[in-house]
Amino acid sequence: MSSALEFDVVILGGGIAGLTCAVGLLDAGLRLAVIERDALLGGRARSWADPTTGDPVHVGPHIVTDCYPNFFRLLERLGTADRVVWEPESLLYTMFDGDRAIELRRSSLPPPVQMLATLRADPALGLLDLASNGGPARVALGLDEQEVLRLDGLDGSAALDALGVRPAMQRRYWQFAAMSILNTPLERVSAGSLLRTFHHAITRDAVRVGFPGVGLGDLFVPGARAAVEAAGHPVWTSTTAAEIVGTDARATGVRLADGRLLRARHVVSTLPPGDLAALLPESWQQRAGLDALRWFSPVPYISVYLWFDRRITARQFWARSYHPDDLNCDFYDYANIYPDWGARPSLVGSNIIDAARVAHWSDAAIVERTREELLENLPAARAATLRHATVHRIPLAVQAPRPGFEARRPPARAPVDGLLLAGDWTRTGLPSSMESAAASGWRAAELVWAHAGRPQALVQPLPSRGRLARVLMAASRVAPWPSRLRRATTRRV
Numbered sequence: 001m002s003s004a005l006e007f008d009v010v011i012l013g014g015g016i017a018g019l020t021c022a023v024g025l026l027d028a029g030l031r032l033a034v035i036e037r038d039a040l041l042g043g044r045a046r047s048w049a050d051p052t053t054g055d056p057v058h059v060g061p062h063i064v065t066d067c068y069p070n071f072f073r074l075l076e077r078l079g080t081a082d083r084v085v086w087e088p089e090s091l092l093y094t095m096f097d098g099d100r101a102i103e104l105r106r107s108s109l110p111p112p113v114q115m116l117a118t119l120r121a122d123p124a125l126g127l128l129d130l131a132s133n134g135g136p137a138r139v140a141l142g143l144d145e146q147e148v149l150r151l152d153g154l155d156g157s158a159a160l161d162a163l164g165v166r167p168a169m170q171r172r173y174w175q176f177a178a179m180s181i182l183n184t185p186l187e188r189v190s191a192g193s194l195l196r197t198f199h200h201a202i203t204r205d206a207v208r209v210g211f212p213g214v215g216l217g218d219l220f221v222p223g224a225r226a227a228v229e230a231a232g233h234p235v236w237t238s239t240t241a242a243e244i245v246g247t248d249a250r251a252t253g254v255r256l257a258d259g260r261l262l263r264a265r266h267v268v269s270t271l272p273p274g275d276l277a278a279l280l281p282e283s284w285q286q287r288a289g290l291d292a293l294r295w296f297s298p299v300p301y302i303s304v305y306l307w308f309d310r311r312i313t314a315r316q317f318w319a320r321s322y323h324p325d326d327l328n329c330d331f332y333d334y335a336n337i338y339p340d341w342g343a344r345p346s347l348v349g350s351n352i353i354d355a356a357r358v359a360h361w362s363d364a365a366i367v368e369r370t371r372e373e374l375l376e377n378l379p380a381a382r383a384a385t386l387r388h389a390t391v392h393r394i395p396l397a398v399q400a401p402r403p404g405f406e407a408r409r410p411p412a413r414a415p416v417d418g419l420l421l422a423g424d425w426t427r428t429g430l431p432s433s434m435e436s437a438a439a440s441g442w443r444a445a446e447l448v449w450a451h452a453g454r455p456q457a458l459v460q461p462l463p464s465r466g467r468l469a470r471v472l473m474a475a476s477r478v479a480p481w482p483s484r485l486r487r488a489t490t491r492r493v
């Protein structure tokens, strides 16, 4: 039998959560190893050079916001924060209705009224529609984690119906928010996830949207890998973890698919829940916190990149107003994002979210329909010729936050000593995202530091809430929920 390799911490997964955890432990004087199945690091935030053009393409277009303190802590540590390109300060985002561009601007009014001021720019929303957001605002302002779990059994449409939100408001704001932020249609999303996201949105200034000005993975992969390897720790790619080994009481290491055994005092899993379940002994999977790993279900994406023969817009990013028959949700012209692009023609990326509905379409059909949707928004682009296109089929973008999701997200400390859980889907209080992944990675590193008797504060809080929002939050906490919502949540307990 071959002898085991000894480590203090083995980190499974080389995406944002795994690399953040490794970076968070660099000064701890511990022996680390990072294990990544794929040939590329970066996980669901990886990028590469397109083989035909050599241009950097992300697995699919991603945005960051200035409300990502944990992700930016990583970039600052790696010296790459300045490679994020920001939208103009005044713009929240542009929404296209056919060929009509609706500029949704950031308002200087204090939260929570800033959002109403922004949404007034949408001609499809009348005053009564806007006012009907008062119900969810009242509930979201007063929301605590207990109430998130109370709402978690309910779907988004049922909650908004119970709160009297008018159909136009559901269609124009909530359907769009559910798809673009939570990647799940309103009628299938957890009302707990939805209203907590709304809470974050209305208690702080409107976010500013940013984009990677380089390949997405280039923001963090080369810097994190170099820092970890320079400190003498291995980062193994194309290396699959096959089993987390241990006794009934604790995890003691990892068996790799090539048969090697890595012994460790801490195993940090940043794997998606299905991959993690495949590695765990059956008996551990009966324990609270590990017993729901197979319940989670992935949201697939299809991302499309189109290379044109000329510039087709001066915009960086725009979204389509929600329509259930549409394929694409959001478009990006990297000619207006990558700072060193020069005068070259447009490279447009787009995201088809919840893509199972078109998984059977051919690449050619997806490209054609994506082009049609693009031309619907930008008719002037009709004269442009498509030079090259790629279609990225992505089986997992995030775990679907369907009803029951929040209750099943496990905390970082697993019910087995020596095993820590991280990843965007774990219990961070944030929507599954790069920010959630980074926060979970810092948190796992904190727990390892604490175990070594040297506690460190690594997780960054979200920016502070506005003063008016804090006053209204206090008032909302003492006000009972509207009776229709109380009845709807009780029925589902």
Ligand SMILES: Cc1cc2nc3c(=O)[nH]c(=O)nc-3n(C[C@H](O)[C@H](O)[C@H](O)COP(=O)(O)OP(=O)(O)OC[C@H]3O[C@@H](n4cnc5c(N)ncnc54)[C@H](O)[C@@H]3O)c2cc1C
Binding pocket: 012, 013, 014, 015, 016, 017, 018, 035, 036, 037, 038, 042, 043, 044, 045, 059, 060, 061, 062, 063, 064, 239, 240, 241, 242, 270, 271, 272, 275, 301, 303, 351, 394, 396, 397, 398, 422, 423, 424, 425, 432, 433, 434, 435, 437
């Ligand atoms: C197309 C697309 C668009 C998105 N848009 C946004 C956006 O705009 N903004 C945003 O914030 N987020 C967005 N996301 C989500 C974001 O990318 C993820 O939340 C984040 O990257 C997850 O990071 P993670 O480290 O938690 O998990 P992962 O990146 O999934 O890392 C887990 C790693 O574990 C590896 N692994 C699995 N099994 C094994 C095994 N047995 N052995 C070894 N390694 C294993 C995997 O290969 C993977 O690299 C998007 C995702 C996609 C795909």
